[in-house]
Amino acid sequence: MVGTVGIVGLGLIGGSLARRLVSRGVTVVAWNHRPHPYDEAEADGIRCKSALAELMNAHPDVLILCNPLKAMPAILRELRPLLADHPDTTLTDVGSVKGMVREQVVAAGLGAWYVGAHPMAGNELSGWRAADPHLYDDALWAVTVDETTAYRRFFAVASLIVEGVGNRIIVLDDETHDKAAAMISHMPHVVSTALINELTSNPDRNVAAALAAGSWRDMTRVALTDPDRTRAMVEEDALNVEVLLRHMAARLNAVADQLHTGNQVALSEFFAAGDPFRRYKASMKSADEFTKQELEIPEAGWQQTLLFSARRGEAIVGFINPRQAVVQQRPAVQ
Amino acid sequence: MVGTVGIVGLGLIGGSLARRLVSRGVTVVAWNHRPHPYDEAEADGIRCKSALAELMNAHPDVLILCNPLKAMPAILRELRPLLADHPDTTLTDVGSVKGMVREQVVAAGLGAWYVGAHPMAGNELSGWRAADPHLYDDALWAVTVDETTAYRRFFAVASLIVEGVGNRIIVLDDETHDKAAAMISHMPHVVSTALINELTSNPDRNVAAALAAGSWRDMTRVALTDPDRTRAMVEEDALNVEVLLRHMAARLNAVADQLHTGNQVALSEFFAAGDPFRRYKASMKSADEFTKQELEIPEAGWQQTLLFSARRGEAIVGFINPRQAVVQQRPAVQ
Structure with missing residues (x-):
């Protein structure tokens, strides 16, 4: 179900993600603002491109912006005409603040392509040299949507994270995130x-x-x-x-x-x-396995259904079909 | 040079210390307010006693109070007449706040016997079950003195820590600690x-x-x-x-x-x-080995000499003789 993934920026977060996806059999094309990681990245199986236009010629199903936030406006400007020619490519990013990225994406005229994402992964290092596919081991991603988000865009990103990366997700609006x-x-x-x-x-x-x-x-x-x-x-x-x-x-x-x-x-x-948080940590520690259950995702109001699920302490760990998710229940802070 | 050590309280800190000292060949006698750890402690080579009076009959050179601070006044009252019969036993403790312990010790009439100590060791566990001699691996102790402290008392505690426990020390007044x-x-x-x-x-x-x-x-x-x-x-x-x-x-x-x-x-x-602290951490990490040098300890004003040494970032790691210490220089925060 996971097609070709495009990654913009081969730093710690983008490089680790690219290496993890390739190691899990996903086709990854990548562009970095400087080509210094390309020899090692190519050796790892990442198909490096010399320009964003060339990256888009590989027809990525999902394009993940892993560049620094300060480079975002310039990259979005360059992507605008390219994505106009690729209406089926879904745009996402890994920034740690979601409201500001969406504003920039909308300002660039790319709101219709976009779903926000934020993997809870990282360390004190940075750059391609520190890239490590294990950075994403057992990671949870926040995926952010708004009332205008097309469900097929959300599902492209969500299934990539769950199946391609092998991680869990919770769905939020930007402000809650x-x-x-x-x-x-x-x-x-x-x-x-x-x-x-x-x-x-x-x-x-x-x-x-x-x-x-x-x-x-x-x-x-x-x-x-x-x-x-x-x-x-x-x-x-x-x-x-x-x-x-x-x-x-x-x-x-x-x-x-x-x-x-x-x-x-x-x-x-x-x-x-703080006792409710202490109890939560104790129950997380003592839980052998978290309960899993199915969650129906309605056509209307799917954003609210998924936000409420996150608020109950559930995370999506798989999809049976695009309208049926498998969620894992974690202990609540209470 | 290290004689018999008495330990009051076989919890995490006292139990770990007793086990470490025994493993390094030091004779340890111990008393705990309840005898439940005694079987295991005896099996480890710790000589357990049923009363403080019996503990003192073993003539410990240094008596280390590892009991909870709330038990301190009652234990000091009981020790007062016992220490009067043992003028050569030096009294110390491992409490995390030194001014209050000294006040209690002085109030109990035991100021002349006392030197404060605080090992920077511990974890989130407690009790004998968690006692582990490795808790003290590479630990630093603060040893606290005041203008009335007899040098021989200080030296008894300091040489026990450096040679018996195998740790480093810095000497402070209670307030600085x-x-x-x-x-x-x-x-x-x-x-x-x-x-x-x-x-x-x-x-x-x-x-x-x-x-x-x-x-x-x-x-x-x-x-x-x-x-x-x-x-x-x-x-x-x-x-x-x-x-x-x-x-x-x-x-x-x-x-x-x-x-x-x-x-x-x-x-x-x-x-x-915070850059000075970031530089300090970076230099701690990159240092292969810290410079060692000798420090002469004068008879008059030895407290100040040792406090200034601590303020320069030095720690005592050994004694050549009672008036000559070996200090290790660590990077300064600057």
């Missing part, structure tokens, strides 16, 4: 950076660094990744990150007040408030 | 807990939990440890944690403001401010 990504990634990146800034400004920073053990290492690992990349990611999701940073600041000031006044009841409540 | 521990452990534990509280209160918590990947997992791992133990640790270091939480809240609100107004210069500065 960007708020959730701010919660579990973008805002925590700022918090981690604030921690290393606090240590750097501490007069006894060398003593503190010497004493640092596992908790410090874990909480500051993401602050060691390329700060420019982190800043760009945070700026793209600025509204959602701003709200969460103010919430976090209020929580930390509240604990400071409770420590100041010795309010043990409030402190106990603070340390217990 | 407690501020640094608040910086790299106690405050970050609150931040981690605030993160899981924020997710738990998020209406789309199941979507967020599904999207959570490496950065979230790392930043919330410590929030999954026993919240009561974390609360106790934070309350014991309340003054220092309070100050750092207010700093962190101010940093997060400042970034929220910068995102709100789109102040890219200030955002760039925020993301670059």
Whole structure:
């Protein structure tokens, strides 16, 4: 069911994806803004092209933009006339913020071709040299749609991820995705950076660094990744990150007040408030296998059906046919 | 040079330490408030005693309190008359907050026997069952002294750690230790807990939990440890944690403001401010071996000499004689 896949950008995310798809028997054509990875990529079975027009001549069923977000407007401009000649190619991307990408895609006149995607995969490395098909092992992708999305476009991307990449997906609207990504990634990146800034400004920073053990290492690992990349990611999701940073600041000031006044009841409540997440993690750990069930996808309102499924903690792990998905139920945070 | 060691409390920290010392040929006598670990501990070569008085009859050169902090006052009361009969036994402990323990020790009339210690070792487990001598592999200990500390007491503890346990030490006053521990452990534990509280209160918590990947997992791992133990640790270091939480809240609100107004210069500065810590981590990673040198320890002002050594990023890794230490120079945060 998975046809030819086009990949734009052979960095960590795009290169890993290309190598994984090829290793699973999918035909992959690729273009990179500089040809330096081409010799190795060709040796891996990736068919590298010298221009986007040449890439489109291979008639990819799905074209995945894995380029940096700052290159997006120029690439979309170049793709506009090419995709006009390829109405059956579906356009997707792997950016970590979905609302902004859709705006750019729509501005380029390519909204009708587009479905958003965001694989929850990555590490502190970057570039083709770090590309590793195992980066996608057991990964979950968010696939984002809106009310204008044609179901066949969604299904092209969803079946590629489930069958081609062998991953799970949840379907969201852009706003729900960007708020959730701010919660579990973008805002925590700022918090981690604030921690290393606090240590750097501490007069006894060398003593503190010497004493640092596992908790410090874990909480500051993401602050060691390329700060420019982190800043760009945070700026793209600025509204959602701003709200969460103010919430976090209020929580930390509240604990400071409770420590100041010795309010043990409030402190106990603070340390217990996360128990639903602790129970969720414990049940994830103890689950041998997650329950699977079938989900009918209606023609009208399919976006809502799939969003509600995601909110129940379900993820799509397969398709019996285009209107019947297999979903896996994971524990809920409750 | 290492004589008999007495250990009070065979939990994760005390049990691991006892097992490590025995495996390195040190004679260990131990007492636990309940005898349930005794069969296994005896099989490991740890000589278990049914009462503190019996433990003291083994004439330990160093007695290490590894009991929970809440048991400290009662144990110190019981030890007072026993240590009066054993003036040569040096008393130490492994608590994560040093100022409060010293206050309790002094209040019990045992200040003259005491040197503080805090091994930077631990994990999310607890109890004898989790005891593992490898917990101390390559660990650094903070040893805390004040102007009244007798050098021979300090040397008894320091040489036990360096030769008996095979670890490194830095020497600090209680306040410097407690501020640094608040910086790299106690405050970050609150931040981690605030993160899981924020997710738990998020209406789309199941979507967020599904999207959570490496950065979230790392930043919330410590929030999954026993919240009561974390609360106790934070309350014991309340003054220092309070100050750092207010700093962190101010940093997060400042970034929220910068995102709100789109102040890219200030955002760039925020993301670059931690560069000294990033360079420190990079140089720690690339260092093949750390430079070693000798450090003379004077009779007068030895506390200051050793504190300054710690502030330069040095750690004691051995003793040539009681007045000559071998220190290892680690990179500085600069």
